Every structure is written in C-alpha cells, then in structure tokens.
Amino acid sequence: MAEDSDAAAPQSGSTPAEEPAQNLAGGLRATGLRVSAIALVGVTWLSAGLFGLYILAYYGGTASDGALERWNDTLQGLYEANAPLATLGIGSHFLGGGVLLLLGPIQLIPWVRERSIAVHRWLGRLFVTAAAIAAVGGLTFTLLSGTIGGAVMDAGFGLYGSLMLLTAVQTVRYARARQFDAHRAWGIRLFALVVGSWLYRIEYGLWFSAFGEAGHTDSFNGAFDYFMAFAFYLPNLAVAELFIRARRRAGPLTEVLAIGVLSATTALLVVGTYFFTREFWGPEIARRFL
Numbered sequence: 001m002a003e004d005s006d007a008a009a010p011q012s013g014s015t016p017a018e019e020p021a022q023n024l025a026g027g028l029r030a031t032g033l034r035v036s037a038i039a040l041v042g043v044t045w046l047s048a049g050l051f052g053l054y055i056l057a058y059y060g061g062t063a064s065d066g067a068l069e070r071w072n073d074t075l076q077g078l079y080e081a082n083a084p085l086a087t088l089g090i091g092s093h094f095l096g097g098g099v100l101l102l103l104g105p106i107q108l109i110p111w112v113r114e115r116s117i118a119v120h121r122w123l124g125r126l127f128v129t130a131a132a133i134a135a136v137g138g139l140t141f142t143l144l145s146g147t148i149g150g151a152v153m154d155a156g157f158g159l160y161g162s163l164m165l166l167t168a169v170q171t172v173r174y175a176r177a178r179q180f181d182a183h184r185a186w187g188i189r190l191f192a193l194v195v196g197s198w199l200y201r202i203e204y205g206l207w208f209s210a211f212g213e214a215g216h217t218d219s220f221n222g223a224f225d226y227f228m229a230f231a232f233y234l235p236n237l238a239v240a241e242l243f244i245r246a247r248r249r250a251g252p253l254t255e256v257l258a259i260g261v262l263s264a265t266t267a268l269l270v271v272g273t274y275f276f277t278r279e280f281w282g283p284e285i286a287r288r289f290l
C-alpha cells in the first residue's frame with residue numbers, strides 16, 4: 001500500500017537528527033491505522049454476516065414456509081396481504097440486504113483484490129446490484145406503505161435509500177472510468193451505509209440495555225426513534241470520510257483521531273454483537289441452518 005509507506009516519511013523542515021524519531025512515530029501511526037481498520041472490518045464482517053444469515057434464516061425461511069404474516073412478529077406492517085407491490089419491495093430488499101452484509105467486506109480486503117481482479121469485479125457487480133435492489137425495494141416500501149414511524153422515519157429512510165443508490169452508482173462509475181482512488185472512496189462510503197442497516201439494531205440494543213425504552217414508542221415516534229431515523233447512517237458516513245482522508249495523508253492528528261474512533265467503534269460492536277447473537281440472531285440461525 002503506497003499510501004501507508006508515505007506515513008513514515010519525515011515531515012518537511014525536520015533536522016537529520018529528528019528524522020529517525022519522526023519515521024518511527026509515522027510508522028507506528030500507519031501500523032495503528034491499518035490494525036484498527038482491519039479489526040473494525042473483521043468484527044463488522046463477523047457481526048454483519050451473522051445479521052445477514054439471520055435475515056435469510058428468518059425472513060427467507062418464513063417466506064419459504066408460506067408464512068409471510070410472521071414478518072410482522074418483528075415489526076408491525078412489514079407484510080400486508082392487500083399490498084403485493086410493497087411486499088415485493090420489502091421482500092426483495094431483505095434478499096439484497098442479506099447478500100450485501102455477507103459479501104460486502106470481501107470487497108474491502110486488498111489481498112482478494114490483488115490475487116484476483118476477476119473475483120473482485122464479479123463480487124463488485126453482485127454487491128452493487130444487491131445494493132440497488134435493497135435501496136429500490138426499501139424506497140418502494142417507504143413510498144407505498146410508509147414506515148412504522150411516520151414522516152420523520154420516512155424522511156430518514158428515504159435519504160438512506162437515496163444515498164445508498166447514489167454511492168452504488170458512483171462506485172461503479174469511477175471503476176469504469178479507472179479512477180481507482182475515487183472508486184475506492186465511494187466503495188467505502190457505500191460499505192459505511194450498508195453497515196448502517198445492522199448498526200440500527202445494535203444501537204437500539206445498546207440503548208435498551210443502558211436506558212430501557214426511554215425515548216422509544218411501539219410506533220417509533222419517540223425522541224430516540226426520531227434521532228435514530230438518521231443516526232444509524234450519518235455518523236458512519238462521517239467515520240468513513242475520516243478514514244478516507246486519513247489514508248490520503250491528512251496529517252498525524254487525523255490519523256490518531258481515526259485510530260481512536262475506529263478502535264472505540266470496534267469495542268462497542270463486540271458488545272452489541274454478543275448481545276444480539278445470544279438473544280435473537282443465534283437461536284433463529286440455529287433453528288434454520290443447524
């Protein structure tokens with residue numbers, strides 16, 4: 001990775017005596033950034049993969065049993081017998097979402113890309129198609145049936161779907177134009193949005209275990225629900241921007257900040273994943289697949 005080796009470069013204006021210390025500090029920051037990014041992607045993959053498997057096990061499993069009404073056990077209004085287009089939208093969005101969560105992180109592993117560009121291209125096509133299906137399916141449902149939380153949640157999910165579509169299109173556009181720096185940056189933004197779908201559940205779980213149901217109502221129109229209609233993806237986009245800029249050599253402070261944010265996020269995800277796997281995802285995956 002050419003960018004990483006730049007981190008070890010001495011800063012301009014330093015004396016020859018200061019260069020070894022600056023090289024060491026730069027090298028440590030570059031390693032710290034790489035390790036914290038790998039840890040975050042690893043934990044995210046494991047956790048998002050479990051959530052993806054759960055979606056296929058539960059929503060796919062009940063659909064193949066012909067028991068679509070059981071979708072409403074998790075969230076009222078997901079299935080309405082007299083709204084076939086909305087059902088098709090939300091159902092295809094489950095499939096697209098499950099595929100995205102399972103395959104997404106593979107695209108970010110440099111090793112796969114370096115070994116086989118063909119695998120990277122084919123997975124990329126599948127990934128972007130799944131993102132478009134998840135986004136268009138979710139937007140169709142939002143337009144036709146509306147979300148459970150009403151206008152604020154509709155706006156939050158509407159923006160989420162539109163951003164996912166935009167980032168998917170941009171990722172492909174820049175790959176075709178062979179502008180790989182921009183392609184990579186848009187791919188990271190898309191991944192940050194995909195991760196939002198799963199963070200939404202994790203963040204609710206962490207909130208409930210810390211504060212009970214404060215700010216939440218069954219119809220998702222409490223203060224915390226309104227906050228969450230946007231907070232499950234906008235902060236991730238900010239972290240993604242920080243990461244993209246840190247890799248483009250924005251300076252030592254941004255690198256240290258990025259290492260801190262990436263590590264704190266990883267720790268939070270480990271706790272959330274443990275809780276969700278024990279309570280929800282694990283039992284459903286075991287029932288269908290084991």
Ligand code: HEM
Pocket residue numbers: 055074075076077078093094096097098100101134135138139141142146147148149157158160161162164194195197198201
């Ligand atoms: C990786 C991508 C995604 C995954 C894995 C995913 C997953 C899910 C799941 C599992 C549910 C069912 C509720 C639950 O179990 O909590 C759901 C509901 C929903 N999703 Fe997604 N989703 C994704 C992306 C999107 C996008 C891009 C939109 C765009 C608008 C969207 C809109 C919705 C809507 C509107 C609902 C129903 C909410 C309600 O009834 O109030 N999702 N999603």
